[in-house]
Amino acid sequence: MKCSESNIKVAIGGFGAIGKRVAKALDDGLANLELTAVSAQDRVKAEAYMAANFARTYPILPLGELAEVADVVVECCPADYLAEVAAPVLAHGKTMIVISVGALLANPQLTSLAEQHGGRILVPSGALLGLDAVQSAAVGAIHSVDMVTRKPPHGLNGAPYLAGRGIDVAGISEPVKLFDGSASEAITGFPANLNVAVALGLAGIGPDRTHLEIWADPGVVRNTHTIRVKSDSADLTMTIENIPSEDNPKTGKITPLSIIATLKRLTAPLVIGA
Numbered sequence: 001m002k003c004s005e006s007n008i009k010v011a012i013g014g015f016g017a018i019g020k021r022v023a024k025a026l027d028d029g030l031a032n033l034e035l036t037a038v039s040a041q042d043r044v045k046a047e048a049y050m051a052a053n054f055a056r057t058y059p060i061l062p063l064g065e066l067a068e069v070a071d072v073v074v075e076c077c078p079a080d081y082l083a084e085v086a087a088p089v090l091a092h093g094k095t096m097i098v099i100s101v102g103a104l105l106a107n108p109q110l111t112s113l114a115e116q117h118g119g120r121i122l123v124p125s126g127a128l129l130g131l132d133a134v135q136s137a138a139v140g141a142i143h144s145v146d147m148v149t150r151k152p153p154h155g156l157n158g159a160p161y162l163a164g165r166g167i168d169v170a171g172i173s174e175p176v177k178l179f180d181g182s183a184s185e186a187i188t189g190f191p192a193n194l195n196v197a198v199a200l201g202l203a204g205i206g207p208d209r210t211h212l213e214i215w216a217d218p219g220v221v222r223n224t225h226t227i228r229v230k231s232d233s234a235d236l237t238m239t240i241e242n243i244p245s246e247d248n249p250k251t252g253k254i255t256p257l258s259i260i261a262t263l264k265r266l267t268a269p270l271v272i273g274a
């Protein structure tokens, strides 16, 4: 794509299902945005992937160095690394796009850093829907937010909540309710599976007051989230059924697309949504 001094420089922290898709969109060309670097755990694999799939290759830097080469850094790595990538970006007053949004709850210092230095944290809708309407309703009074999540049993593999309780959902033949509680409790037990519940909480009445049920359901092939909101301006009922991405079946295909849409909003002359 055309590079110029006025382009917004974008770096991507994490080169998995989400990072590769976002990088590909930037490599193909997004108006006034320029990819300057990526972070990857396996440099050799990442270089081979870029050589085979991209028009250009890009520098591969450690997470903590992305802030030096970008105005906007997109986090799409495991949640444990959020602070490593985000702190230098925010300390330089730059913009962080955060997809492991659940990890913001364990890292409140990041929001403080953004406040102190004029940085910004943008949280895309990710694998969820309706965050625009929930934020609008939250300007008035929201009475309740409830979400029911159904996932194919294999989509919950590796969740500490299951391992800690010795729960094995691999062979179930009927839906099983695994969790009933708040979004903030859920993210500690399902850190790679329920970022969406925290995003909903932050958009609305907070993760502590956002009620969530999680079901392992052998009858679904898509991660399915149904949200019900009651408020003094509107009642909302919304469902999303996410097609799993090929690279990581836990991650809905729409997730990187929501990041690309967020990047486009940075420079678009016409911006839709609250």
Ligand SMILES: NC(=O)C1=CN([C@@H]2O[C@H](COP(=O)(O)OP(=O)(O)OC[C@H]3O[C@@H](n4cnc5c(N)ncnc54)[C@H](O)[C@@H]3O)[C@@H](O)[C@H]2O)C=CC1
Pocket (backbone or CB within 6 Å): 013, 014, 015, 016, 017, 018, 019, 039, 040, 041, 042, 063, 076, 077, 078, 079, 081, 099, 100, 101, 125, 126, 127, 128, 191, 192, 193, 195, 196, 199, 247, 248, 250, 251, 252, 255
């Ligand atoms: N907000 C939302 O709606 C959603 C959020 N997510 C979250 O997004 C994040 C990324 O998801 P995916 O791309 O599907 O995961 P993934 O596992 O496919 O990719 C993560 C990549 O980060 C790399 N990585 C690990 N440690 C690293 C390090 N120290 N430096 C550089 N790279 C490193 C891994 O090698 C891997 O390639 C996860 O935290 C996931 O839970 C996923 C789906 C929806």
Ligand SMILES: O=C([O-])CC(=O)C(=O)O
Pocket (backbone or CB within 6 Å): 127, 191, 192, 193, 194, 195, 196, 197, 223, 224, 242, 250, 251, 252
């Ligand atoms: O794809 C989904 O259903 C949601 C997800 O993984 C997450 O929130 O981390």
